[in-house]
Amino acid sequence: MIQVEFQGVGKTFQTGNQEIVALDDICLQVRQGEFWTIIGPSGSGKTTLLRCLAGFEFLTAGKIYVSGHQVSAPGRDRMMVFQDLDQLFPWRTVLSNVMLALKLAQPGTTPAERKSLALDYLDLMGLIEYAHFYPYQLSGGMKQRVAIARALGVKPSVLLMDEPFGSLDAITRSGLQKELLRIWHETGVTIIFVTHNIEEALLLADQIVVLARGGTIRAVVKNVLARPRSTKNASFTTAWQHLHHLLEQSGYRGQPGTASRPSLDPRPLARPLGQATL
Amino acid sequence: MSRYLRQIFILGTLAIVWELLARLGIWPQLLFPTVTDILSALVEELASGEIASRTWYSLSLIATGLGLAIITSFLASSLAMLWGPWADGLQTVMAVLHPLPSIAILPILLLWFGAGAHSIIILIAFSAFWPLTASILGGLCSVPRTQIEVGCNLGLTGLRLVSQVMLPAALPAIISGLRVGWARAWQASVAAEMVFGASGSEGGLGWFLYKQRYFLEVPKVFAGMLVIVFIGLLIENILFNLLERHTIARWGMSIR
Numbered sequence: 262m263i264q265v266e267f268q269g270v271g272k273t274f275q276t277g278n279q280e281i282v283a284l285d286d287i288c289l290q291v292r293q294g295e296f297w298t299i300i301g302p303s304g305s306g307k308t309t310l311l312r313c314l315a316g317f318e319f320l321t322a323g324k325i326y327v328s329g330h331q332v333s334a335p336g337r338d339r340m341m342v343f344q345d346l347d348q349l350f351p352w353r354t355v356l357s358n359v360m361l362a363l364k365l366a367q368p369g370t371t372p373a374e375r376k377s378l379a380l381d382y383l384d385l386m387g388l389i390e391y392a393h394f395y396p397y398q399l400s401g402g403m404k405q406r407v408a409i410a411r412a413l414g415v416k417p418s419v420l421l422m423d424e425p426f427g428s429l430d431a432i433t434r435s436g437l438q439k440e441l442l443r444i445w446h447e448t449g450v451t452i453i454f455v456t457h458n459i460e461e462a463l464l465l466a467d468q469i470v471v472l473a474r475g476g477t478i479r480a481v482v483k484n485v486l487a488r489p490r491s492t493k494n495a496s497f498t499t500a501w502q503h504l505h506h507l508l509e510q511s512g513y514r515g516q517p518g519t520a521s522r523p524s525l526d527p528r529p530l531a532r533p534l535g536q537a538t539l
Numbered sequence: 540m541s542r543y544l545r546q547i548f549i550l551g552t553l554a555i556v557w558e559l560l561a562r563l564g565i566w567p568q569l570l571f572p573t574v575t576d577i578l579s580a581l582v583e584e585l586a587s588g589e590i591a592s593r594t595w596y597s598l599s600l601i602a603t604g605l606g607l608a609i610i611t612s613f614l615a616s617s618l619a620m621l622w623g624p625w626a627d628g629l630q631t632v633m634a635v636l637h638p639l640p641s642i643a644i645l646p647i648l649l650l651w652f653g654a655g656a657h658s659i660i661i662l663i664a665f666s667a668f669w670p671l672t673a674s675i676l677g678g679l680c681s682v683p684r685t686q687i688e689v690g691c692n693l694g695l696t697g698l699r700l701v702s703q704v705m706l707p708a709a710l711p712a713i714i715s716g717l718r719v720g721w722a723r724a725w726q727a728s729v730a731a732e733m734v735f736g737a738s739g740s741e742g743g744l745g746w747f748l749y750k751q752r753y754f755l756e757v758p759k760v761f762a763g764m765l766v767i768v769f770i771g772l773l774i775e776n777i778l779f780n781l782l783e784r785h786t787i788a789r790w791g792m793s794i795r
Contacts, residue, residue, distance in 0.1 A: 317688055335691040345685040352707045352790045361703070365693045397791025415693065 264328055264451050265291040265314065265419055271322030272309055272476070283309040284476035287323070291453065291468075293418075296445055298454045298462040300504070301472030301479070302512050307455045309476070311421050314453065315341045328418055337366055340412035344424040346404050349396040349411070356392040359383060359411045366415035382410040385444060402433035409441070413448060422454040426461070438464055442488070459504045463497060464490050469504065474512035482507070572758040580758035581765055590747065590766055597728050597743030598770070600656060604663025605724045609717070612668050616675040617701045629676070633669060641666035641723065642730050649735060656741070659731045666727035667720035674716025678709030711787050718779055725771060 272284040283306040291297055299307045312318045314325055316335040325332040327339060342348070349358050359379040363370065370378070383389050386406040396404055405425050412420055426434040438461060445452055456462050462469050466484050473479040482504065486496060554574050561573040568576075584590040619626035641662060648658040682705050690704035706713070732745025742750075744763055751759040787793045 315688075315692065317691075335688070335694075337692070337694050339692075341688070341692055343685050343689075345683070347683050348685045348689050350686060350689075350704065350707070351792050352710065352786070362693055365695065395790050 262293045263290050264293040264295075265289070265453070266326040267310075267314075267323065268326070269323035270310075270313060270320055270325060272306070272313055272318060273321045282476055284313065287476070287478060289470065289478075289481070291419075291451060293451055294449050295467050296442075296452045296454070296465055297468045297470060298456055298466035299470045299472060300456055300459065300462045300508065301470075302474060302508065303457065305472040305474050305511065306476035307457070307472055308423055310472070311341070311423050311453065311455050314419070315339050315421050317341075337415045338418045339421055340415055340417035340419075341421040341423065342405070342408045342412050342425045344427045346401050346428055347396075348408050349404055351396050354393050354395055355383065355388060355399070355407050356380070358396070358407060359414050362411045362414040379414065382414045383407075385413070385447070386410040386440070400433075401429050402437060405429065405437060406440075409444070413444070413450070417450065419451045419453060422452065424455055424457070427456070427458075434461075441465065459501055459508065460492055463500055463504065464492070471504070471507045471511060473510075479511045480507050569755065570757055572761065576758040577761040577765065580756070581762035584759060584762055590744075590763065593742065593744050593747040593763075594766055594770065596741060597732075597745070600659050600743060601663055601721075601724045601728050604660040604728070605667050605720060607660070607664040608667035608671055608720060608724070611664070612671040612675055612716075612720075613706075616672055616679060617698065617706070619676060620679050620701050620705060621697060626676075629672070633672060633676075637669040637673060641727050642734070645731055645734055654735045659728060659743075662731050663724045663727045666723040670723055671716045671720040674712050674719065675709065678712025678716070679705050681712070682708040711792050714779065714783060714787065717782075718775070721774060721779075722771070725767070729767065 267287045267289040270284055270287040271282075274281045274283055287310060299310060301307050309318060313320055314327070314332065316332050316339065327336075332339070349355075350361070353361060356376070356379055359382055360372075360375045363375040363378055367375070380389065380392065383392055386409060388403065388406055388410060391399065391403060391407075396407070399407065408425070409420075426437050429437065441452075442465065444450075452465075454462075454465060463484060463486065469482045469484055471479040471482065484500070486494070486500060491497065492501075558574040561568065561571050561576075572580075581590075615625075615629055619629050644665060645658070645662055648661055652658045652661060679701075686704055686708055687700070690700050695703050728743060729745040729748070732743055733749045744767055748760055748763045751757075751763060783793065
């Protein structure tokens with residue numbers, strides 16, 4: 262079942278008398294339960310793409326559908342987890358942050374029901390001992406876990422993640438990646454995950470969208486590396502190099518992107534990665 | 540605790556210096572009374588109960604005026620978050636009226652509402668409203684965008700978004716606004732009564748100072764000032780510090 266569909270989505274920002282194209286003719290189809298990552302050089306519109314899907318930006322062209330409904334505003338069916346470590350409400354405890362989400366998503370429940378449900382989600386994220394902590398008492402990794410628990414609490418059909426581990430150290434990041442995969446398996450939620458880290462994209466995703474400068478799709482790459490994945494495999498290295506090459510062509514390291522060529526086929530390189538070795 | 544001891548030590552030293560200066564007799568004792576005179580005047584007034592009833596009267600006017608200012612300020616600021624034209628209007632009116640010393644509107648208030656409690660209450664409300672609104676608006680405008688978006692994402696809109704996300708997030712600014720508002724209200728209540736006195740037997744601490752000056756009871760004037768200072772410190776150190784400790788300090792949102 263197609264859960265998320267981008268139909269020719271475009272987004273331009275107006276700054277003074279200059280028009281900046283953030284997204285240009287984006288077409289994507291994400292199936293229910295899939296894990297997608299969006300990767301690209303900075304300024305390629307990764308975050309804008311996610312924000313459009315979340316309903317935080319209005320589109321200047323095209324349409325986005327989630328479960329058959331056109332996106333027009335933010336909604337609980339698409340929960341966003343941000344990169345910022347200040348996305349939790351600091352005046353609420355960990356438990357209370359999750360309970361607020363549950364209260365809004367399921368207004369008919371009693372506080373006792375919400376509490377036990379919230380504790381279940383905290384347990385899922387390994388946070389049970391921290392239920393009564395305030396956000397400022399938590400480490401960055403802990404805060405992101407709470408944000409994920411809160412987002413999952415409203416049972417979204419799609420979980421949107423905007424570089425959620427981008428501010429964390431390598432060890433914490435790797436731990437949270439494993440945990441996110443476990444939760445994805447347990448809940449079956451569709452995930453769209455923005456990152457600028459090739460390794461992260463390869464470890465997590467079924468499908469990798471490579472965006473180029475100018476907000477066009479450089480490639481959609483199917484990631485067929487067997488799970489559980491390890492960065493130490495030869496196939497992983499091959500896939501990494503392939504993605505790295507695509508990113509370089511997309512205007513990484515400040516080079517002007519090849520993406521501005523209007524004749525570029527959106528999916529010229531949509532071939533499976535790592536197939537040869539697996 | 541050592542901070543308090545240090546403060547007490549400093550105040551004690553100042554009192555001793557004052558006492559010595561007064562006893563040197565450089566200035567007439569009638570105008571520059573000794574600390575002991577001032578304290579005995581304070582004890583006398585406390586015993587007679589006058590200063591207590593004056594203080595109570597002032598505080599009741601402030602409670603009413605400040606309460607009015609707080610309610611209207613929250614309503615005005617919240618509405619500014621929901622409706623752009625109102626925000627523009629409020630900002631413009633604030634830019635004009637905030638710099639106006641509030642005591643300057645007293646003549647008009649006296650003409651409109653007469654020399655009585657109503658005028659003082661309105662003056663207090665007016666004095667506190669602008670700094671309070673400036674702080675609340677400033678606080679609301681600097682709420683992290685991510686937190687607002689999380690609120691929207693969770694399905695909060697309009698007044699619920701303001702009350703559930705924006706106001707709590709702006710609490711550090713709101714508390715500092717309340718501090719300024721309280722100080723302005725206290726100043727306004729004293730200043731107003733010193734301009735026109737009091738109506739009938741009623742009157743607050745401003746009226747007390749005015750009356751004692753009229754009778755040249757200088758130690759009592761100082762005694763009245765001591766009470767004003769004491770109440771200011773009490774509210775600052777007990778009420779506001781407690782409020783901070785149970786909210787923004789507990790949540791790690793304290794600016795200090």
